[in-house]
Amino acid sequence: MYNNTWQKKNTFSYNQFKDLDLLVKEKKRKNLTISLCLPTLNEERTIAKEIIIMKSELMTRFPLLDEIVVIDSGSRDKTREIARSYDVDVYEANDILPAYEKFKGKGENLWKALYITKGDIIIYIDADIKNIHHRFVYGLIGPLLLYDNIRYTKAFYDRPIALGKDRLRPTGGGRVTELVIRPLFSLFFPELTQILQPLSGEYAGFRDIFENIAFPIGYGIETSMILDIYEKWGLDVMAQVDLDRRVHKNQTTKALGVMSFMIMKTFLKRIARLGRVDINQNLFDEMIQYSLVSEELQPDVFSLPTSERPPMIGIPEYQKKFSRENTA
Amino acid sequence: MKNYLDPIPKFCEELKKIREIILTNIVLLGQIPAPTFLEKRRADLLLERMAELDMDECTTDSYGNPIGIIRGKSSKKPPIFIEAHLDTFAKDPCLDHDFIVTDTFIKGAGVSDNSTGVGVLASLPEIIKRLDLKFDSDIILISDVESLGKGNLKGIRNFLKVWTTPIRGAICLESVEFGRLNYYSEGMIRAEIECNIEAGTGWQASAKPNAILVINEAINEILKLRLPQKPITKIVIGKISGGFKHGQNAFDSSAGFEIRSDSDDIVKEIFNDIKDIVTGISHRYGVILKLKRISNRNTARINFNHPLVKSASGILKTMGMVPICNSSESALSIFLSKKIPAVTVGITHGNNYRQQNAMVEIAPIYKGIAQILSLLMAIDSGVCDV
Known part of the structure; x- marks a missing residue:
């Protein structure tokens, strides 16, 4: 079943899109607008750095981005105040489409960003990237502007892990990818194993892609996005871009366990919906882990229901704002 | 004096409009560790950024000092130098610094000595272009390597050793403290x-x-x-x-x-x-x-009543600052020892110099840069031609 034709054809490096003048020219020629969305939750240490670099390089010097929008999940630190001080649009997720039930999570912010942003292309970048650089954005936008068949791009990286204040481990990371997602893809969608880092948090795409897919609220968003785009439009509309290095915080195995639970649940629900498997029971919402406290095992039980937002194209307020008909 | 003092408030306003470019240069350049003798990576990035800005010329000299040239209108006037040493404190030369930026400050190793200076130097071509400033003299931007400690200012020494033609004047940039005015070296x-x-x-x-x-x-x-x-x-x-x-x-x-x-x-x-x-x-x-x-x-100085010092002092006073004058042992001493009129100025306020958690304030940076532009106009109008 091994097949790497997509990988050979649709894998790029950010270096191929360094000519920002060319990208701006293509954007103008195609009469497109581009929005950058930064979902946040307590990111006061990193948000300003992301905003100033993107504004400087991709708005002031090269007019590639038309807007930067911060969608915040209710930070308790100075995230929103700092972001506003750099003159970008800042929203609390709960204030967007207030008539609908409120959820808290990255997927919720990304879904609501569709309603708030104006761009034909939307790019989502995590707001906690320590070594942020504008290549993270132009690298993902490049294939969308220069290749007509590509409608969605996803990042992959060399992934050093921050092991403390001043220490980095040069390789590693991606444990959930290698232990959870890659085995699942290999079992059910071998073609998708060509995507090197399906869980990377940075991706870009045309609005007509994002508005037609559902958005799980929590960690399952990246997995469901790939499965839905694959099912609706096929692998050829996707591309992956090497963005070099991304420094991220190392997470504990237990935290990754919680993440894996959510991803597996999203995956199983998706393949059941696609008729690939029959699951003859309801999936449980509790993840149970154990800690050894004073020589005794104590359970840590996390309640993790997987809520999901429907395709935005079906939301009347969105249809009205963007003059859309429901095609989902 | 009027011609270079009057535009200061306008400079400050215009600089705020492109603050992201200035802050980005400070962050992107400053996050690359550049301890003395290991400045190459930062030098390469500085050159790359200067080249992107369509400078008239940019290169490194034989000693590895990155240099950019903004051509002036007159071929007869000697050039004016703006210098900021490239090397900074770095605990680990292999590990990129992780700067923290907020609405009021930038924090990170080396930011107060001299990454803010280097970032501002890198921003000057864009600033000069956007403010539509024209000079008679060529403006030569140099970020000299091997400056601190055992480097013993080798970068700037070697550069000036091979520079045989006259230099009109020089401004040395240090990240902190805004208000300093150094014109002599002990x-x-x-x-x-x-x-x-x-x-x-x-x-x-x-x-x-x-x-x-x-x-x-x-x-x-x-x-x-x-x-x-x-x-x-x-x-x-x-x-x-x-x-x-x-x-x-x-x-x-x-x-x-x-x-x-x-x-x-x-x-x-x-x-x-x-x-x-x-x-x-x-x-x-x-x-x-x-x-x-x-x-x-060696000891070197220009006098307190030298027109360059008087101009620099006047600029600071116009900005509501009382100039703090003391000795500086930086590149200033090399310019002065070659009889080139020069001063060192600071760009902003900060603390924890040469520590991992060094910090600079953002708000004073605009005045700090306006001071440089005003001083550049003063030198171009002839205050060093005595």
Whole structure:
């Protein structure tokens, strides 16, 4: 079943899109607008750095981005105040489409960003990237502007892990990818194993892609996005871009366990919906882990229901704002 | 004075409009560690950014100093130099710094010495273009390598050694403190005393002298030296280290110090006195005690009433600052020793210099840059042509 034709054809490096003048020219020629969305939750240490670099390089010097929008999940630190001080649009997720039930999570912010942003292309970048650089954005936008068949791009990286204040481990990371997602893809969608880092948090795409897919609220968003785009439009509309290095915080195995639970649940629900498997029971919402406290095992039980937002194209307020008909 | 003082408020307003470009240059360049002798990665990025800005020329000289040139209108006027040393404090040369930016400050290793200076230097071509400023002289931007400590200003020394044509004037940029105005350099020798004792074996080890006490003895002897009040002279003992375990005699130790004076001869005389002290103690304790000269500067100055100093002072006063004038042993001393009128100015306020958590304030940066532009206009209008 091994097949790497997509990988050979649709894998790029950010270096191929360094000519920002060319990208701006293509954007103008195609009469497109581009929005950058930064979902946040307590990111006061990193948000300003992301905003100033993107504004400087991709708005002031090269007019590639038309807007930067911060969608915040209710930070308790100075995230929103700092972001506003750099003159970008800042929203609390709960204030967007207030008539609908409120959820808290990255997927919720990304879904609501569709309603708030104006761009034909939307790019989502995590707001906690320590070594942020504008290549993270132009690298993902490049294939969308220069290749007509590509409608969605996803990042992959060399992934050093921050092991403390001043220490980095040069390789590693991606444990959930290698232990959870890659085995699942290999079992059910071998073609998708060509995507090197399906869980990377940075991706870009045309609005007509994002508005037609559902958005799980929590960690399952990246997995469901790939499965839905694959099912609706096929692998050829996707591309992956090497963005070099991304420094991220190392997470504990237990935290990754919680993440894996959510991803597996999203995956199983998706393949059941696609008729690939029959699951003859309801999936449980509790993840149970154990800690050894004073020589005794104590359970840590996390309640993790997987809520999901429907395709935005079906939301009347969105249809009205963007003059859309429901095609989902 | 009016022609270069009047536009200051407008400069500040315009600079705020492109603050992201300035802050981005500080962050992107500053996050690349550039300890003295290992500045190449940062130098490459600085050149890359200068090239992107369509500078008339940008290159590195044979010593590795990145240089950019903004061509002036007149081919007859000598060039004006703007300098910011490229090397900064860095704990680990392989690990990129992680700067934190907020609405009010930037925090990170080296940001207050001299990453803000380098970032502002890199931003000047864009600033000059956006403010539509035109100069008669060529403006030469140089970010010299091997400046700090054992680097002993080799980058700028070598550059000026091979630069044979006249230079109209120079502005040296330091990240902090906004309000400083340096126009003279004291004579200085920076040196280290190192004590090494062979550990020996068995009972021999405990019979050896303690290297920390030996260094302590040397420091006590140095402190007994009589220093003249005129020319003003001082010895600053700024570094000490040694030993490896609380309960064991130290086998190595070192102390770093500077001798500073308005007179080069006095500096040399005191250095020779310290050499005698070191030799004497070495004999007395039977240990290896070495005195190493790390760097030196000669006294150099322009007068307080030099038009360049008066202009720089006037600019600061217009901005509501009282100029703080003292000696600077940076690249300034090399320009001045070549009889090139020069001053060092600071860009913003900050703290924790040369520490991992160094910090600079964002708000004063605009005034700090407006000061540079105004000073550039002053030099271009002839204040150094005396």
